[in-house]
Amino acid sequence: MTDPGAAFVEFDRVQKSYDGETLVVKDLNLQIAKGEFVTMLGPSGSGKTTCLMMLAGFETATHGEIKLGGVSINDIPPHKRGIGMVFQSYALFPHMTVGENLSFPLEVRGMGKSEREGKVKRALDMVQMGEFAARRPAQLSGGQQQRIALARALVFEPQVVLMDEPLGALDKQLREHMQFEIKHLHESLGITVVYVTHDQSEALTMSDRVAVFDDGRIQQLAAPADLYERPENSFVAQFIGENNKLPGTVVALDGDNSKTEGKIATVKLEDGATCEALAVKCGGPGSKTLVSIRPERVSVSSEPGPNSTTAQVLELIYLGDHIRCRLNVHGNDEFVVKVPNAAGHKHLVVGETTQITWDAEDARALDPQ
Known part of the structure; x- marks a missing residue:
């Protein structure tokens, strides 16, 4: 209103x-x-x-x-x-x-x-x-x-x-x-x-x-x-629904740095890898941020992309319409992906290494916790 x-x-x-x-x-x-x-x-x-x-x-x-x-x-x-x-x-x-x-x-x-x-x-x-x-x-x-x-x-x-x-x-x-x-x-x-x-x-x-x-x-x-x-x-990202978080530092923004919101931020994560996310509530290069990604926005896929990375499968929980997969991603052991229980989706095994990816627009660079 x-x-x-x-x-x-x-x-x-x-x-x-x-x-x-x-x-x-x-x-x-x-x-x-x-x-x-x-x-x-x-x-x-x-x-x-x-x-x-x-x-x-x-x-x-x-x-x-x-x-x-x-x-x-x-x-x-x-x-x-x-x-x-x-x-x-x-x-x-x-x-x-x-x-x-x-x-x-x-x-x-x-x-x-x-x-x-x-x-x-x-x-x-x-x-x-x-x-x-x-x-x-x-x-x-x-x-x-x-x-x-x-x-x-x-x-x-x-x-x-x-x-x-x-x-x-x-x-x-x-x-x-x-x-x-x-x-x-x-x-x-x-x-x-x-x-x-x-x-x-x-x-x-x-x-x-x-x-x-x-x-x-x-x-x-x-x-x-x-x-x-x-x-x-x-806070809202963590309180509403399930959410993956990756702390890091903004290293670049697309275009000039005069305004951050709505741009794509390149973030250096704690393990040294980089990923891209939509800048929502983060500063310019050098500022700390928290990259937020919903579990259903992450795909188990070998398709190349700016956010493609390897992940180790730690736990699989069968929930009927989907499999809840807990992975190690960039040093985070609590990274969750929801894989639909449907034809065409890869069957994962605990202990294996797999490839995951997500679109930059589906990740959000927020204020650091």
Whole structure:
């Protein structure tokens, strides 16, 4: 989103400190459009959950302004912000039935009984739980409880729904199923969703855009494909997906050296060999860099090229549709290549030496770690 005037949720120079000294959120500027699904992704302690709690009103910003629909909500209490919330722990009232759990936020808002009943039925139907209104949470599975928690967040038709690690307590298969259910609900209802997770597959599957957090700052904000294919720094490259890294020094750039980004950099690696990579976040000749290459962008091939090199096969893991090959490449024992399990691809053997290659445009010269 490039038009600030279209911002529906906005963090404007927001900071947060719990002790008055250490900032856990540092000068955050983020704009989210109405109807957008934005995920805050990052490791524990990166500041993502604190941002969500400030938006919900459960934490107060130390500095800056949080706006909803162009209006500052810094001083508005949580229950008056018109925001729905879904937690990992579900937070359902155990002594209430499913219907009563959903009716409660409507009662708080002073809604009449007949209107409440209509909204509860619609919300339960949205999550395919219409037959469970009379049950209590303890009578439901984890996946069913999470559906009810989602329905409760939607029942009063909030402006924004916030989700804090909502699928973390579910098993892998159910978690993946719920990812698609939440995404489909978002698309059909057109609601604005701000989602927090440390699971990159969730973020890539569900989001319109992902904000990658580290050390209290957004390292990159982009669509899932851009994050994966075009990471802007070494942290994002390592955190999103599997990634091979080769440290080295820039020795040349194509053309003049006045501007580096978008040029092809020749990098001298630690073992003395050279390779070519797209210059993204590196300096001119003499500067340290980290060459980043995705495993699926590397080919086992004898075709000559600027990045052709020999590699020793250290480990092979069969994963059905592909073979995960761990190689020694330029002194790196953790270099991974994914070889499709299909006709026409070379069968590798542990201990043998093979030839690999990759295109310069598929490798990225980033900041050194």
